[in-house]
Amino acid sequence: MNWGLVGGGKASQIGGAHRIAAQLDGHWRLAAGALDIDPEKGRAYGTELGIDESRAYGTWQDMLKSESGREDRIDLVTIATPNHTHFEIASAFLSAGFNVLCEKPLTMTVRDAEDLVRVAEKSGKICATNFGYSGYPMAIQAREMVRNGDLGDIRVVFSEFAHGFHADESDNDNPRIRWRYDPEQTGVSSITADCGVHALHMAEFITCQRITEVSAQFDHCVDGRALEDDALLALRFGNGSVGRLWTSAIAIGQVHGFGIRVFGSKGGLSWHQEFPNQLHFTPLNGPTRILERGSEALYPKARAASRIAIGHAEGMFGAFGNIYRSLHETIAGPGPATGDFPTVEDGAAMVRVIDTAARSAKQGGAWTPV
Numbered sequence: 001m002n003w004g005l006v007g008g009g010k011a012s013q014i015g016g017a018h019r020i021a022a023q024l025d026g027h028w029r030l031a032a033g034a035l036d037i038d039p040e041k042g043r044a045y046g047t048e049l050g051i052d053e054s055r056a057y058g059t060w061q062d063m064l065k066s067e068s069g070r071e072d073r074i075d076l077v078t079i080a081t082p083n084h085t086h087f088e089i090a091s092a093f094l095s096a097g098f099n100v101l102c103e104k105p106l107t108m109t110v111r112d113a114e115d116l117v118r119v120a121e122k123s124g125k126i127c128a129t130n131f132g133y134s135g136y137p138m139a140i141q142a143r144e145m146v147r148n149g150d151l152g153d154i155r156v157v158f159s160e161f162a163h164g165f166h167a168d169e170s171d172n173d174n175p176r177i178r179w180r181y182d183p184e185q186t187g188v189s190s191i192t193a194d195c196g197v198h199a200l201h202m203a204e205f206i207t208c209q210r211i212t213e214v215s216a217q218f219d220h221c222v223d224g225r226a227l228e229d230d231a232l233l234a235l236r237f238g239n240g241s242v243g244r245l246w247t248s249a250i251a252i253g254q255v256h257g258f259g260i261r262v263f264g265s266k267g268g269l270s271w272h273q274e275f276p277n278q279l280h281f282t283p284l285n286g287p288t289r290i291l292e293r294g295s296e297a298l299y300p301k302a303r304a305a306s307r308i309a310i311g312h313a314e315g316m317f318g319a320f321g322n323i324y325r326s327l328h329e330t331i332a333g334p335g336p337a338t339g340d341f342p343t344v345e346d347g348a349a350m351v352r353v354i355d356t357a358a359r360s361a362k363q364g365g366a367w368t369p370v
């Protein structure tokens with residue numbers, strides 16, 4: 001099927017991962033793109049990637065107009081631009097009848113997120129949110145274990161996404177970093193919306209629960225930043241369990257820094273994104289077991305999410321690839337849009353949690369309902 005990409009230009013952080021992941025199973029062909037804020041650079045990179053010259057667009061508006069009139073129009077468009085553009089671009093493509101995969105955070109404001117849910121509903125098209133880490137086989141295994149009661153009642157969820165790559169004041173001049181601390185371009189939160197959101201989504205994804213209350217502390221450790229580069233959140237979930245999130249951009253020495261631990265009445269599990277092929281599970285009063293990706297012992301959904309045999313390293317491209325695979329199965333198949341990918345509602349739920357955290361932080365960490 002034909003796939004289009006908006007943003008994700010040559011110098012971008014995440015564009016390459018989308019291109020590789022989308023094309024991993026041979027289901028999606030990069031047919032059109034408006035890849036860069038600079039129209040010339042976008043067109044040049046598009047043709048370099050093999051997009052036909054007539055479909056390597058200078059702007060997303062040109063892409064929308066031209067693709068709308070084509071019989072072989074794109075079947076899905078990915079939006080991998082900075083946060084402040086997501087709402088406008090996603091709404092425009094959905095309204096014109098295109099399926100959309102939008103990068104996180106879905107939008108900058110709760111109002112836009114709720115509007116986008118309505119636009120998607122009205123369009124009858126798919127709007128997915130790229131919480132790509134939820135495509136990891138062992139994250140899927142963790143969710144299946146919770147669903148099947150292997151951990152008993154979930155009591156505490158501890159998630160963390162703390163890296164050290166924005167720890168230098170000179171970062172403030174880096175164009176890839178600058179927008180992340182500019183409220184005009186990223187909204188009420190920086191690191192919580194940028195990285196913490198993945199850990200928050202993972203907590204909801206694995207426990208199958210929504211976060212219902214938040215108490216947050218936001219701090220900025222690098223001078224000159226208008227938004228937080230370090231945050232600590234206490235969480236309450238719908239089923240009565242509690243959670244913690246630490247997210248940071250100044251934690252020098254932490255590399256990717258994304259992991260989650262879930263503790264229930266019958267056992268606990270631990271998973272880290274830098275070692276994605278292993279999941280540690282400790283049953284109550286029992287020894288710790290290391291579950292390996294690709295093992296026959298995994299739940300079927302976790303086995304199906306893997307592409308290579310046990311023992312080989314499989315990583316982020318495969319995880320993102322699973323989002324694209326689910327989207328393909330849903331769009332190509334006859335059924336309704338019920339695929340196993342993070343939806344626009346999941347994206348909107350996270351925007352609400354971030355907004356709640358920012359409001360709580362302003363009130364000295366007061367418990368605030370989502």
Ligand code: NAD
Nearest residue numbers: 007008009012013014035036037080081082083103104176
């Ligand atoms: P970046 O600044 O590195 O790259 C942004 C790209 O978008 C650039 O190529 C830029 O030229 C292009 N662009 C900007 N405005 C555009 C427009 N109007 N039309 C066309 N292209 C435009 O940013 P990034 O780190 O790649 O992040 C992009 C988005 O992806 C953000 O929303 C970010 O939160 C998200 N992201 C998600 C993940 C993930 O794991 N899901 C990881 C990193 C970033």
